[in-house]
Amino acid sequence: xxxxxxxxxxxxxxxxxxxxAQPDRWQQRIEYKMDIVVDAENHQFTGKQNIVYHNNSKDExxxxxxxxxxxxxxxxxxxxxxxxxxxxxxSRVGGRILELKQDEIGYHKxxxxxxxxxxxxxxxxxxxxxxTLNEPIQPGASCTFDMEFNSQVPLQIxxxxxxxxxxxxxxxxxxxxxxxxxxxxxxxxNPYIGREFHGVWGDFDVKITIDKNYTIGGTGMLQNxxxxxxxxxxxxxxxDHSDKKVLTWHFxxxxxxxxxxAADPDYIHDIQEVSEGFVLHFxxxxxxxxxxxxxxxxxxxxxxxxxxxxxxGKYPYGQYTIIQGGDGGMEYPMATLxxxxxxxxxxxxxxxxxxxxxWYQMLMGSNESLYAWMDEGFTSYASNxxxxxxxxxHGAFPHDGSYRGYFYLATSGAEEPMSTHADHFxxxxxxxxxxxxxGAVFLGQLNYIVGEGVFDKAMLKYYDDWHFxxxxxxxxxxxxxxxxGLELDWYKEHWVNTxxxxxxxxxxxxxxxxxxKDSVAIKATEGNYYIQSGKASKKGTTVYLERxxxxxxxxxxxxxxxxxxxxxxxxxxIPLEIMRGNKVDELKNGNQTVMPDWKWTxxxxxxxxxxxxxxxxxxxxxxxxxxxxIDRENNVWEK
Numbered sequence: 145x146x147x148x149x150x151x152x153x154x155x156x157x158x159x160x161x162x163x164x165a166q167p168d169r170w171q172q173r174i175e176y177k178m179d180i181v182v183d184a185e186n187h188q189f190t191g192k193q194n195i196v197y198h199n200n201s202k203d204e205x206x207x208x209x210x211x212x213x214x215x216x217x218x219x220x221x222x223x224x225x226x227x228x229x230x231x232x233x234x235s236r237v238g239g240r241i242l243e244l245k246q247d248e249i250g251y252h253k254x255x256x257x258x259x260x261x262x263x264x265x266x267x268x269x270x271x272x273x274x275x276t277l278n279e280p281i282q283p284g285a286s287c288t289f290d291m292e293f294n295s296q297v298p299l300q301i302x303x304x305x306x307x308x309x310x311x312x313x314x315x316x317x318x319x320x321x322x323x324x325x326x327x328x329x330x331x332x333x334n335p336y337i338g339r340e341f342h343g344v345w346g347d348f349d350v351k352i353t354i355d356k357n358y359t360i361g362g363t364g365m366l367q368n369x370x371x372x373x374x375x376x377x378x379x380x381x382x383x384d385h386s387d388k389k390v391l392t393w394h395f396x397x398x399x400x401x402x403x404x405x406a407a408d409p410d411y412i413h414d415i416q417e418v419s420e421g422f423v424l425h426f427x428x429x430x431x432x433x434x435x436x437x438x439x440x441x442x443x444x445x446x447x448x449x450x451x452x453x454x455x456x457g458k459y460p461y462g463q464y465t466i467i468q469g470g471d472g473g474m475e476y477p478m479a480t481l482x483x484x485x486x487x488x489x490x491x492x493x494x495x496x497x498x499x500x501x502x503w504y505q506m507l508m509g510s511n512e513s514l515y516a517w518m519d520e521g522f523t524s525y526a527s528n529x530x531x532x533x534x535x536x537x538h539g540a541f542p543h544d545g546s547y548r549g550y551f552y553l554a555t556s557g558a559e560e561p562m563s564t565h566a567d568h569f570x571x572x573x574x575x576x577x578x579x580x581x582x583g584a585v586f587l588g589q590l591n592y593i594v595g596e597g598v599f600d601k602a603m604l605k606y607y608d609d610w611h612f613x614x615x616x617x618x619x620x621x622x623x624x625x626x627x628x629g630l631e632l633d634w635y636k637e638h639w640v641n642t643x644x645x646x647x648x649x650x651x652x653x654x655x656x657x658x659x660x661k662d663s664v665a666i667k668a669t670e671g672n673y674y675i676q677s678g679k680a681s682k683k684g685t686t687v688y689l690e691r692x693x694x695x696x697x698x699x700x701x702x703x704x705x706x707x708x709x710x711x712x713x714x715x716x717x718i719p720l721e722i723m724r725g726n727k728v729d730e731l732k733n734g735n736q737t738v739m740p741d742w743k744w745t746x747x748x749x750x751x752x753x754x755x756x757x758x759x760x761x762x763x764x765x766x767x768x769x770x771x772x773x774i775d776r777e778n779n780v781w782e783k
Contacts, residue, residue, distance in 0.1 A: 169328070169613065169614075170200045170201055170202070170328075171200060171327065171344075171345060171613065171614055172197070172198060172199065172200055172201065172325070172326055172327070172344050172345075173197075173198035173200060173344070173345060173346055174195060174196070174197050174198065174323055174344045174345070174346035174347075175195065175196040175346055175347045175349075176193065176194070176195055176346060176347070176348045176349065176350070176403070177193070177194040177195075177349045177350075178191060178192065178193045178194075178320060178348075178349070178350045178351070179191065179192045179351045179353075180320075180350065180351065180352045180353065181353045182314075182352060182353060182354040182355075182407075184313065184314065184354055184355050184358065184407070186247075187247075187296060187297040187306045187314075188294070188295065188296045188297065189294075189295050189297070190292075190293070190294050190295075191291075191292070191293045191294075191295065191320065191321075192290075192291070192292055193289075193290070193291040193292075193293070193320065193321060194288065194289070194290050194291075195288065195289040195290075195291075195323060196286055196287075196288055197281070197286065197287050197288075197289065197323060198286045199281040199282065199283060199284065199285055199286070199287070200284070201283060201326065201327075201328075202283045203283060203326075204280045204281070204282055204283065205277070205280055205281040205326065206276070206277055206280045207274065207275060207276055207277060207331075208275045208277065208281075208289075208323065208324070208326075209272055209273065209274060209275065209323075209324040209331055209333035210272070210273035210275070210321045210322060210323055210324060211271060211272065211273075211318070211321070211322045211323075211324055211333075211336065212252040212268065212270075212271050212272065212273055212321055213250075213271055213304065213318035213319070213322070213336050214250030214251055214252050214295060214296070214297070214298060214304065214318070214319065215250065215251055215252060215268070215270060215271045215336075216241075216250070216270075216271050216335075216336045216337070216338070217241055217244065217249055217250035217298035217299075217301060217304075217305070218241070218244070218249045218250065218251065219241060219242045219243075219244060219249075220242075221241065221270065221271070222270055222271070222335045222336075222337050223237075223241060223271075223302075223336060223337045223338050224241035224242055226337045226338070227239070227241065227337075227338065228242065230570075230571065230572060231570065231571050232571050232572050232573050233572070234302070234338070234572055236301065236302055236471050236472075237301055237302050237338060240301050241301060244298065244299060247296075248298060248299040249296065249298055250295075250296055250297060250298030250304070250305070251295065251296050252268075252273075252293055252294075252295045252321055253293060253294045253295070254266065254268065254273060254291065254292075254293050254321070255292040255293055255294060256290075256291065256292045257275065257289065257290070257291045258289065258290045258291075259275075259277055259278050259279070259287060259288070259289055260278075260279075260287060260288050261288070261290070262278055264276070264277060264278050264289075265278075270335050271335050271336040272324075272333050272335060273321060274333075291321060293321060295319070295320075297314060297316070297319070300312075300315055300470075300471065301471075302338050302471060303315065303317050303318065303338075303470055303471065303474050303481075304316065304317045304318050304319060304470075308469060308470060308471060308483075309471065309483070310429070310468065310483055310484060310485055311408075311410075311429070312406060312408050312429070312468060312469045312470075313358070313407060313408045313409065314358075314406060314407040314408065314469075315406050315469040315470045315471075315481055316362070316404060316405045316406055316407070317404040317470065317474060317476060317481060318336070318341075318404075319404070319405075320403070322343070322402070323344055324342075325342045325343055325344050325511075326344075327511075327614060329511075332511065332513065334513055334567065335567075337567055339512075339513065339516075339566040339567050339575075340512030340513045340516050340519070340566045341402070341512050341513070342509075342511045342512060342513055342514075343401030343402050343509065344401055345399060345400070345401050345509065345612060346399075346400070346401065347396070347397065347398045347399065347400075348363065348364060348395070348396065348397045348398075348400065348403045349394075349395075349396050350364065350394075350395045350396075350397075350403060351392050351393070351394050351395075352392070352393045352395070352405065352407075353390050353391070353392045353393075354390060354391065354393070354407060355389070355390055355391075355409075356385045356388050356389060356390055356391045357409045358391075358407040358408065358409050359374040359375070359407065359408065359409070359411035359413055359427065360374075360393050360405055360406070360407045361405065361406055361411070361413070361425055361427035361465045361467040361479065362395065362403070362404055362405025362406060362465060362467070362476075362478075362479050363395065363397045363400060363402070363403040363404050363405065363465075363476055363477050363478045363479050364395035364396050364397030364400075364403065364478060365395065365396055365397070365461075365462055365463060366393065366394065366395055367394040367395065367396055368392075368393070368394045370383065371383070371391070371392075372391055372393055373385065374411075374413055375412075375413030375414070375415070376413070397461075397477065397478060399460075399612060400477035400478065400506070401477065401506075401509050402476055402477050403476075403477070404476035404477075404479055404481065405479075406427070406467045406468075406469040406470075406481055408429065408468075408469075410429050410430050411427050411428065411429060411430070411468075412426075412427070412428055412429070412430050412435070412438075413425065413426070413427050414426040414438075414439070414442060416442050416443070416445070416446050417446075418446050418449045418450060418459075419450075421462055422449075422459060422461075422462060422463065423462070423463050424442070424445060424446060424449065424463070424464055424465070424466065425463060425464070425465040425466070426438060426442055426445075426465075426466050427465060427466070427467045427468065428466075428467070428468040428484050429468055429484060431484075431485070433485070434484055434485050434486070437486065437487065437488050437491055438484065438491070440488055441488060441491045441492050441495060444492050444534060445466065445492070445495050445496075445499070447534060448492075448495070448496050448499065448530055448534055449464070449499065451530060451533050451534070452499070452500065452503065452526075452530055455526075455529070455530075455600075455603075455604075456500075456503045456526060456603060456604065456607060457503060457507075457604060457607030457608065457611065459502065460507070460611075461478050463478065464478055464479065464499065464502070465478065465479040465480075466479075466480055466482065466495055466498075466499075467479060467480065467481050467482070468481075468482065468483070468484035469481035469482070469483075470482065470483065471483065472494075473494040473497060473498045474498070475498045475499075475501030475502070475505060475506065476506070477502075477506045478502075478506075480495070480498035480499065480501070482494050482495065482498060489535075492531075492534065493527075493531060496527045496530050496531055496534070497523060497524070497527040500523045500526045500527040500530065501519065501523050503522075503523075503526065503607065503611075504518065504519055504522035504523045504526065505519040505523070507607070507611040507612065508610060508611060508613075508614070508615055509612070509613070509614045510614060510615055510616065511614070511616070512566065513565060513566045513567065514565060514566075514616075515616065515617055516566045516575070516578075516579035516583070517562045517578060517579045517580075517582065517583030517586065517640075518583070518615075518616075518617065518620065519579070520579040520580045520583055521579060521580060521581075521582065521583010521584045521585075521586055521587065522583065522584075522587060524546055524580050524581070524583065524584040525543065525546065525583075525584040525587040525588060528542040528543050528545070528546060528584065529542055541769050543584060543585070543588050543770075544769075545581075546580070546581045546584035546585055546588065547581075547585055547588065547769070547772060548581075549577050549580065549581030549582075550577065550581040550582045550584075550585045550772055551772070551774060552577065552581075553573075553574065553577035553578065553581060553582060554643070554645050554772075554774055555774065556573075558570070558571055558573060558574045559574060559577075559578070559643045560574045560578065560643065561578075561640065561641055561642055561643055562578050562579070562582055562583065562586075562639070562640045562641075563640050563641045564578070566579070582639075585772050586639055586640070587599075588770050588772070589635070589639070589697070589770060589771065589772055590624055590632075590635070591770055592700075592766070592768065592770035592771055593628075593630070593632070593635065593697070593698060593723075593727060594624060594627070594628035594630060594632075594727050595628070595727040595728050595729075595730045596730050597728070597730065598627055598628050598727065598728065599624075601627055602623055602624050602627035602628065605623050605626075605627055606620060606623045609623060610623075617636060617640060618636070621633065621635075621636045628725075628727070629725055630723045630724065630725045630726075630727070631722060631723055631724045631725075632723070634696070634720070634722045634723075634744075638694075638695045638696075639695075642694075642695075644693065644694040644695035645693040645694065645695060645774050646693055646695045646697055646771065646772055646773050646774060647691070647692040647693040647773055647774050647775050647778075648689060648690070648691055648692070648697070648699060648765050648771075648773055648778075648779065649689065649690045649692055649765075649775070649778035649779065650687060650688070650689060650763060650765065650778065650779065650780070650781045651688045651689070651690045651748075651778075652687075652688040653685060653686070653687050653688070653757070653760075653763060653781050654685070654686050654688075654757070655685060655686075655756075655757040655758075656680060656681070656682045656683075656684070656685075656686065675740065675741075675742055675743060675746050675748070675749045675750065676750040676752070677718075677739045677740045677749065677750060677751050677752050678740070678752050679752065680750075680752045681752065681754060683754075683756055684752060684753050684754045684755065684756065684757075685752075685753045685755055685756065685757040685760060686750060686751070686752050686753070687701065687750075687751040687752075687753065687763060687781075688748065688749075688750060688751075689701070689718075689748065689749040689750075689751055689765070690747060690748050690749075691747050691748075691749075692747075692775075692778075693774070696720055696722075696742070696744035697720070697771060698717065698718060698719045698720050698723060698726070698727070698742070699717070699718040699742070699765055699766065699771075700715050700716070700717055700718075700765070700766050700768070700771075701715070701716045701717075701718065701751060701763065701764070701765055702714070702715050702716075702763070702764050702765075702766075702767050703715075703716065703753065703755060703760060703762070703763050704760070704761045704762040704763075704764075705755050705759045705760045705761060706759050706761065707759065711761070712735075713735060714735050714737065714755070715731075715735055715736045715737070716736075716737050716739050716751060716753070717736055717737070717738050717739065718739045718740075718741075718742050718749065718751070719738065719739075719741050719742070720741060720742055720743075720744060721741035721742065721743045721744070722744060723741075726738045739751065760783070761782065761783055762780065762781070762782045762783070763780070763781040763782075764779060764780045764781075765779040765780075766779065
């Protein structure tokens with residue numbers, strides 16, 4: 145019997161370790177070489193692409209998939225239909241794709257594709273190229289793919305295209321056949337409907353041949369500046385193109401997961417140094433109305449990058465390029481495309497936001513489709529901090545806009561969980577507010593839960609541990625847990641996977657130990673279980689607190705009181721029992737008292753203070769404003 149039991153136990157343990165163990169965090173690797181010849185007049189180009197794909201997984205791959213993003217810009221595409229049928233269509237898209245003429249649509253036409261030199265079977269299915277391999281790619285093996293293709297750039301509608309609203313000739317984003325990502329969750333061959341991305345870390349070697357009058361800016365480092373000119377050459381160096389009709393621009397980028405560029409004959413090109421070996425490129429139209437604004441924004445951008453690196457981690461590349469193009473602001477590795485006809489504050493704001501994406505997408509590489517809030521939300525939070533630093537607005541709450549956006553969402557009736565796939569939100573409003581605003585509030589409240597000093601250290605630790613590694617939500621929350629010593633899975637589960645809201649209230653404040661029979665507090669506790677924080681004192685004060693909504697949170701209750709002629713503040717920190725600890729004293733002034741835990745099953749908490757009621761002037765739940773409480777009217781008691 146004992147022998148059989150031991151065998152069964154061993155078998156059970158083996159099954160657990162096989163089925164439920166954390167998967168190995170391998171990641172695929174890719175190397176692109178592309179030769180592109182652009183017919184700018186007709187908005188078309190031909191391409192030759194060589195890919196070396198490294199299968200670092202433990203799986204045998206019998207298929208591979210490519211994204212063909214330009215195919216979305218055709219009438220009756222999934223992006224077209226989705227844009228016309230969603231309740232609140234993006235005004236930049238709407239029904240515009242349906243109206244495109246033949247010379248305005250986008251497409252990729254695959255002329256040939258070879259695997260290790262032999263023709264391979266493929267099929268174009270909308271914005272995805274499905275490839276059935278001649279031979280599977282074995283675990284640990286590499287494979288070479290050679291492709292020839294013809295493409296047409298769509299009229300600029302969303303992100304990519306020619307002739308943007310500001311007159312930029314070519315905004316070349318999501319512009320080439322791009323290998324889909326394969327990770328521990330399998331292939332991510334999502335049709336493109338205008339939302340988010342996921343890519344393979346790799347190296348790019350790209351040559352673009354185009355009319356000599358065009359200036360190009362984009363991902364990577366230009367390899368032949370002395371041949372190109374256009375502001376890339378050394379100071380004082382002259383480049384003569386009089387004998388040429390076209391130029392071939394040669395870019396290289398290492399350890400990135402995408403490549404973007406833009407081109408226009410009217411671009412100005414400026415360069416600013418951030419530090420030795422790291423420069424910023426500014427590429428924008430020679431427009432008398434906005435040229436001075438772009439010049440003025442450059443010094444502010446240098447200041448921003450210096451602060452960002454001190455706060456969120458070192459920038460690992462030699463340059464970053466800010467390019468006028470696209471239809472708003474969109475981030476890419478080592479570059480961003482933004483609209484440029486803005487006032488100074490708006491231009492700096494969008495540059496900071498898109499540059500901050502370098503840290504919370506380009507260097508992390510989270511799956512944006514699954515976790516858009518880890519990209520947009522983290523970027524929004526950090527860019528709020530950066531803007532406050534740049535414009536010396538530290539007296540104001542920097543995340544006020546993000547919190548207001550979340551409150552609007554939470555009370556709208558349209559909210560969906562942040563765990564919803566980016567493509568599957570019912571409205572653009574719900575997607576935008578969840579990923580940007582609620583995602584930023586996710587960090588704002590973690591700052592509140594673990595304490596600001598611990599939070600700042602954890603954000604740097606997150607960068608150190610996970611850049612270039614495709615982290616998921618659990619990876620992030622584990623960094624916060626390790627740095628704070630607290631259990632935080634409950635927070636992630638409530639905030640990310642549900643639409644549960646937060647509302648805590650001060651329902652009564654009474655002298656001595658007990659409320660009167662007809663008090664608000666007694667009515668609140670009827671039928672509810674409650675926590676009592678020690679024994680009430682006849683000389684003290686009892687504060688009755690109630691959780692009115694479903695989501696539990698720890699509380700900072702700040703009491704303002706008179707002691708003699710002095711006004712004093714005392715913070716009473718009430719942890720949740722499921723945290724298995726409490727945050728440290730943020731202000732390090734000895735004025736924080738940690739109270740008994742609040743069990744999440746109990747809706748009322750009796751907070752007993754030794755301070756006489758006659759001396760208390762004000763009691764407030766979270767005056768720092770970091771708690772996303774949907775009704776702050778009931779957070780304050782004043783004499």
